[in-house]
Amino acid sequence: xxxxxxxxxxxxxxxxxxxxxxxxxxxxxxxxxxxxxxxxxxxxxxxxxxxxxxxxxxxxxxxxxxxxxxxxxxxxxxxxxxxxxxxxxxxxxxxxxxxxxxxxxxxxxxxxxxxxxxxxxxxxxxxxxxxxxxxxxxxxxxxxxxxxxxxxxxxxxxxxxxxxxxxxxxxxxxxxxxxxxxxxxxxxxxxxxxxxxxxxxxxxxxxxxxxxxxxxxxxxxxxxxxxxxxxxxxxxxxxxxxxxxxxxxxxxxxxxxxxxxxxxxxxxxxxxxxxxxxxxxxxxxxxxxxxxxxxxxxxxxxxxxxxxxxxxxxxxxxxxxxxxxxxxxxxxxxxxxxxxxxxxxxxxxxxxxxx
Numbered sequence: 001x002x003x004x005x006x007x008x009x010x011x012x013x014x015x016x017x018x019x020x021x022x023x024x025x026x027x028x029x030x031x032x033x034x035x036x037x038x039x040x041x042x043x044x045x046x047x048x049x050x051x052x053x054x055x056x057x058x059x060x061x062x063x064x065x066x067x068x069x070x071x072x073x074x075x076x077x078x079x080x081x082x083x084x085x086x087x088x089x090x091x092x093x094x095x096x097x098x099x100x101x102x103x104x105x106x107x108x109x110x111x112x113x114x115x116x117x118x119x120x121x122x123x124x125x126x127x128x129x130x131x132x133x134x135x136x137x138x139x140x141x142x143x144x145x146x147x148x149x150x151x152x153x154x155x156x157x158x159x160x161x162x163x164x165x166x167x168x169x170x171x172x173x174x175x176x177x178x179x180x181x182x183x184x185x186x187x188x189x190x191x192x193x194x195x196x197x198x199x200x201x202x203x204x205x206x207x208x209x210x211x212x213x214x215x216x217x218x219x220x221x222x223x224x225x226x227x228x229x230x231x232x233x234x235x236x237x238x239x240x241x242x243x244x245x246x247x248x249x250x251x252x253x254x255x256x257x258x259x260x261x262x263x264x265x266x267x268x269x270x271x272x273x274x275x276x277x278x279x280x281x282x283x284x285x286x287x288x289x290x291x292x293x294x295x296x297x298x299x300x301x302x303x304x305x306x307x308x309x310x311x312x313x314x315x316x317x318x319x320x321x322x323x324x325x326x327x328x329x330x331x332x333x334x335x336x337x338x339x340x341x342x343x344x345x346x347x348x349x350x351x352x353x354x355x
Contacts, residue, residue: 005065007038007056009090011072011105016050017079019043027075032057038068039075039089056089065091069103069110076108118231125230125285127341129329130278131207132200133271138264141195158260161185168255169262171221171241176259178244178266179211179223185267199267205229207274212238227274234277244269279328286319286340306346307339314339 022028026035029042038058041051054075056068068089085105093099100115142158143165158165161184162175170176189199190207201207206228214220221241227234245262249255307315318336326332332340 004061004063004094005068006061006092007058007065007068007089007103008092009056009088009102010042011054011085011087011089013041013052013054013079014084014086015082016044016047016052017041017083019049019051021080022051022078025075025078027071027078037074038062038064038071041075053087054085054089065093069112072103072105072110076105076110081108125232125278125282125344126202126204127337128202130202130205130227130229130274131271133267134198135264135268137195137197138199138267139260141198142260142263158263161188161263163259163263165258165260167259169245169247169257169259170255171245171247174219176241176262177211177219177221178241178262179209179219179221181263181266182223182225182244182270183209183211185263186270199271202229202278225270225273225277227277229278232281234281236273236277239269239273275329276327279322282328282340283319283322285344286315286322307343311339311342315343 022041025031026037027040029040031037032040038056039054040057042053042055044050044052054072056062062068068091072089088102088104090102091100093101097117100117102113102115103110104113105111142161142163143156145154146157146160147154148160156165161181162177163181171178186207186209188194190201208226208228210224210226211219212222212224222239222244224238225236245257245265247255248257314336318332318340321331321336322328328337
């Protein structure tokens with residue numbers, strides 16, 4: 001908040017306050033001017049004996065915006081219990097539309113709430129998978145030898161991520177932790193885009209790996225994956241180390257899966273899990289769009305009226321398939337995905353204000 005601030009709007013008092021209760025207070029129009037109060041009450045035009053609304057004094061600007069809430073609290077104390085309040089005082093600070101907040105009454109007291117501007121285009125989920133992963137390219141990239149320091153011989157790139165390609169994978173070992181592997185690899189493949197032929201993330205998407213721990217706070221090799229996309233935060237369930245990469249043994253009970261195979265399996269599982277949570281979110285969004293309540297600007301009839309009967313039929317089949325576990329990319333036809341994306345765009349247009 002800053003100075004000057006421009007407050008507008010009003011708060012309605014229900015039931016109205018008898019004028020006699022506030023007649024000699026500092027919160028009438030005249031009293032507020034004399035006592036430098038930032039809010040005042042106004043009467044009902046049809047009944048001057050009742051105060052019905054609270055207004056800010058300085059719509060042309062005030063240098064003491066913090067006093068609006070303080071003075072509103074004083075006024076509410078004078079009005080006393082037995083009243084409810086609706087509406088709000090909107091405040092715009094010196095930084096224009098990026099410095100907005102409102103003051104309304106919550107549980108009988110002034111409550112300030114900051115505003116954040118949201119552009120609809122920033123919240124559109126892009127088409128396609130969250131992640132594209134190529135296991136063949138991953139193997140070639142991870143096993144490629146790379147220099148380390150002048151005094152050491154080159155090593156397989158996987159070694160720089162804590163993976164020993166020719167050693168076996170044992171998730172009970174402190175060093176064989178898929179969660180730790182992912183933390184390092186996502187930094188390289190997603191954050192640094194070190195190998196776009198191996199791993200590509202959807203535009204505007206971001207990924208976080210949260211390693212999980214035991215009750216003793218030791219890392220257990222598992223992780224929770226978080227996908228940030230179009231202003232939405234989506235998270236997987238807690239994935240155990242052996243769910244990232246299965247633990248296998250030979251007939252003698254010794255580990256027989258190489259770490260290079262385990263780390264590629266871990267990346268494939270991570271990509272699949274990220275795509276699944278995005279598919280599930282799309283399913284929920286599509287269901288909400290097709291079953292939205294009837295009303296001005298949000299009617300399902302208006303939405304359906306913009307689709308052909310064939311598209312409506314396709315949309316209903318798509319919803320049923322997604323609800324029973326179909327995969328957005330693997331199981332739906334191009335026509336189904338096209339219709340679903342069309343519906344999403346139409347729905348977004350209905351929500352956007354007309355200019």
